[in-house]
Each structure stands twice: as structure tokens, then as C-alpha cells.
Amino acid sequence: MQIDVLKCHGSGNDFLLIDELTNRYSFTEQERAGLARLLCNRESDLGADGILYIMDSSHADGRMRIFNADGSEASMCGNGLRLVARYICEMKQKKEAIIETMKADLKVSKQEEIFPDVATYQVEISPVSFKLSDLPLQLPQESLRNETIPELTEEVAFTALAVPNPHIVAIVEKAQLDSNLQKDLSQIVNGPNKWFPDGVNVSFVNWLKPGHIYVRTFERGVGFTNACGTAMSASSLVTCLNDLNDFEKPINVYNNGGKVQCVVHQNDNKYWIDLIGNATYVYQAVVEVDLAKQSFVVSSQTKFTEQKAYEKLQAEVQTFLNTEMKG
Numbered sequence: 364m365q366i367d368v369l370k371c372h373g374s375g376n377d378f379l380l381i382d383e384l385t386n387r388y389s390f391t392e393q394e395r396a397g398l399a400r401l402l403c404n405r406e407s408d409l410g411a412d413g414i415l416y417i418m419d420s421s422h423a424d425g426r427m428r429i430f431n432a433d434g435s436e437a438s439m440c441g442n443g444l445r446l447v448a449r450y451i452c453e454m455k456q457k458k459e460a461i462i463e464t465m466k467a468d469l470k471v472s473k474q475e476e477i478f479p480d481v482a483t484y485q486v487e488i489s490p491v492s493f494k495l496s497d498l499p500l501q502l503p504q505e506s507l508r509n510e511t512i513p514e515l516t517e518e519v520a521f522t523a524l525a526v527p528n529p530h531i532v533a534i535v536e537k538a539q540l541d542s543n544l545q546k547d548l549s550q551i552v553n554g555p556n557k558w559f560p561d562g563v564n565v566s567f568v569n570w571l572k573p574g575h576i577y578v579r580t581f582e583r584g585v586g587f588t589n590a591c592g593t594a595m596s597a598s599s600l601v602t603c604l605n606d607l608n609d610f611e612k613p614i615n616v617y618n619n620g621g622k623v624q625c626v627v628h629q630n631d632n633k634y635w636i637d638l639i640g641n642a643t644y645v646y647q648a649v650v651e652v653d654l655a656k657q658s659f660v661v662s663s664q665t666k667f668t669e670q671k672a673y674e675k676l677q678a679e680v681q682t683f684l685n686t687e688m689k690g
Contacts, residue, residue, distance in 0.1 A: 364652050365662075368402070369450075370411065370645040373442030375589030375620020375677075377645070379403065380415045380446060384425060385454075390416075396434035397654050403432035408661045409648070412585050415443045417450060423468050424460040425451040431584030438465040438527050441592020441638045444486040448472070449642035452484075466490065466527040474639055477624065478679070480672035484642045488596040489635035491526050498529035501558055507531075509605065512558065516548060519567075522601045526636070529563045529583070530597040534605060537688055540567055540579065549581035566594045570607045571687045577617045589620030596636040599625035613639075621673065622680050641676070643669045 366388070369380040379402055383390070390398070395416060403411045413431045420426040427447045429440040444462060448471035451460050459472040469487040477483045493506045500507065500523050507523040519533040531552075539545075545567045553562040562583040569577040580594040581587050595616045602608040614625045623640030646666040652659040 364654075366398075366650045366652055368409070368648050368650055370409070370648065371446045372620070372641075372643050372645065373445045373590070373592060374595075374618055374623055374640055376442040376591060377411045377589075378413055378415045378429075378443055378446060379409060379411045380417065380450060382450070383416055383418045394654060395428070395430055396436070398652065399430035399432060400434040401652070401654065401657060401659060402650070405432075407659070409650070409659075412582070412588055413437070413440070413443065415440070415447055417447055420463040423463040424455060424457070426463040428465070431582075433584045435584045436465075437584065439488075439593055440528075441486060441488055441596055442590055442640070444469065444471065444592065445484040445638070445640055445642040448484040448486055449482060462486075477622075477640060478672070478676040480669070481641045481676055482643065482669065483639065485637050485639045486592075487635060488526055488593060488638050491524060491597075491600065491634040491636075493522075493524050495523060497525040497527070498523055498563060499560060500529070500531075500563070501560065515551065515558065516544070518544060522604070523563075524597055524600070526593045526597045526600075528593045529559070529561065530566060530594055531563055532566045532568060532594075532598050532601045534601065534607070535567045535569060537569055540569055540577075545579065545581060546587070553581070553583055564591060564594050566591070566598050568598045568602065569688065570602060571617075574608060574612065575615045575617070575687070576602055576608070577684065577688060579619065590618040590623070592623070592638050592640075595623055596625055596638050600627050600634055600636060603627045603629075617680055617684055621677050641673055643673050645670055 399414045416428040418426040429437045471486045474483045474485045521531040549565040552559045565581045578598045580591040599614045626637040644667045648664040
């Protein structure tokens with residue numbers, strides 16, 4: 364089969380975007396998962412963290428489904444949603460839109476550039492739940508906030524939350540970031556284990572100064588990634604709950620792929636986050652796929668020039684982190 368794909372990224376979290384809305388592809392569920400495993404393979408001519416499928420919606424401007432590189436489907440993806448937001452807004456010539464996702468219809472909008480010549484979009488991250496049953500996390504309690512899981516590790520305390528993807532977030536020192544602790548824990552909770560039957564995203568957060576944090580995430584179904592939008596949103600919320608940052612004020616969130624901004628909102632016991640960052644197009648390609656033979660050929664590719672501007676943002680971020688993360 365012949366498929367048009369758009370290679371794009373949010374904070375270096377890269378995806379292949381496939382438009383089922385206008386191309387009218389008729390993929391089966393097995394084909395969507397199979398395409399993700401085949402095309403996202405880093406040893407292939409494409410490679411990505413996942414595939415974003417844009418589909419028709421009966422009540423919203425469009426629908427997003429996200430399949431990870433291992434073929435599993437995620438309920439949400441913040442970085443991916445920014446890319447879908449751009450695609451839908453430009454297609455429909457809108458500055459604001461509503462995107463249907465697995466768990467909620469979410470508001471998205473075009474924003475002022477976070478950095479010169481970097482296309483920037485804001486997306487809503489919700490709903491937020493601290494119920495362990497929503498991750499799920501199997502412990503004899505209703506929630507986990509700034510607590511250790513003794514049988515797993517006593518070195519760091521975690522907060523567990525679903526946004527709606529499952530996350531555990533730990534605020535750590537740089538020495539813990541530099542160790543193998545995050546990798547070792549992440550592999551345990553994303554393999555056969557008694558706590559997380561469906562796996563979980565694991566984020567280590569280093570607070571730099573008011574309004575500035577660094578987040579590194581081991582993403583379920585992917586592994587260590589340049590950035591995870593829902594993880595950065597969840598991490599921002601956790602820092603506010605720990606009085607390290609303020610609700611309703613922008614938080615600069617730095618990651619291995621660049622940076623975003625998050626604004627955490629609170630109304631009684633309800634929380635939601637605005638995630639603001641780049642939506643960068645890398646290239647368009649036409650791909651000839653044979654799923655039966657597990658092979659594909661890129662028949663044509665047209666590059667965009669947007670990555671150059673984003674690389675300037677990355678350079679600025681690296682300079683900042685080299686200064687702030689010493690010790």
C-alpha cells in the first residue's frame with residue numbers, strides 16, 4: 364500500500380503523522396499497530412517514537428490516535444497533540460480547535476512563537492486523576508503522593524497520577540539523574556511486575572530555580588525519549604503541589620529535546636495543564652508498504668526548513684542547562 368507520511372516533532376519527541384481524514388485510508392486496527400512497529404523502527408529509513416493518526420470526529424474538529432513504536436496505543440500524547448493541533452488548524456484555517464482523544468475532547472490553539480520562527484501551539488492536558496485505580500497501580504491505598512514504594516526503592520519518593528496516561532514522578536537531585544536509578548526502576552515497572560500491570564511512564568524532575576525545571580522521562584512503550592508532553596505536564600503539576608512552582612504561572616520545562624512551557628490550573632480539587640511548545644515539520648514522504656513482508660520503501664521525500672530554527676532553540680537550552688545543572 365502507498366501511504367503519505369509527515370515526519371514531525373514536539374520537543375524532539377518525533378512522530379510520523381498519517382492523515383486518515385482527507386486520504387480516506389481504511390486501515391484495520393492490526394494494520395495501525397503493524398505500521399507503527401514497522402515504520403517507527405529506528406534502524407529503518409524513517410524511525411520515530413510513534414505514529415499519529417488523524418481521523419474524522421462526529422463532534423470535534425478532528426480525532427487523534429497515537430500508537431507507540433512497539434505497536435501499543437496510548438490514551439494521550441501531549442507533544443503529539445501539538446502536532447495534530449497544527450495540522451488541523453492549518454487544514455481548517457483556524458486558530459483554535461477541539462481535538463477528540465481517547466479520554467477527552469481537548470482545546471488547542473495557535474500561540475505566539477516560543478522562539479523565533481518556531482511554530483508554537485498550546486494544548487490542554489486533562490483529565491487529571493490521582494486515583495491509583497486509574498493508572499492502574501496496585502497498592503493497598505487510594506493514592507500515592509510524595510511516598511516511596513518500599514519494595515521497589517526507598518531512594519526516591521513518587522507521586523502517581525494519570526493525565527490520562529499513567530505517570531509516576533520523582534523530584535530528584537542531579538546525582539540521582541546521573542545514576543542508573545531511573546533506567547533500572549523504569550525497566551522493572553515496564554516489565555512483568557506486581558505494581559503496574561500496564562506499565563507506567565517514569566519521570567525524574569530536577570528543580571532548577573523558580574519557574575524552571577528539567578524533566579527526563581522513560582516512556583512506556585518507547586523507552587527514554589527526548590521529551591514526553593504528558594510527563595512534562597504531570598511533572599509541572601507535582602512541583603506546584605510541592606510548593607516549588609506556582610499555580611497559574613508559566614513554568615519553563617527543559618528536556619533533552621528542547622523546552623516547553625506549562626501553566627498548571629487548579630479549581631477546588633480539579634487540575635488541568637496548558638502545554639505550550641513547538642510543532643515542527645521535518646519532511647513529507649511517500650512510503651510503499653508491504654505489511655505481509657514487513658518491509659517498506661520510501662519512494663519520495665521532501666524536506667522542510669523549520670528544523671534549523673528549532674536547533675537554535677536547542678542550543679540556547681543547552682547553554683542554560685550547562686549553567687544551571689552544575690554540581
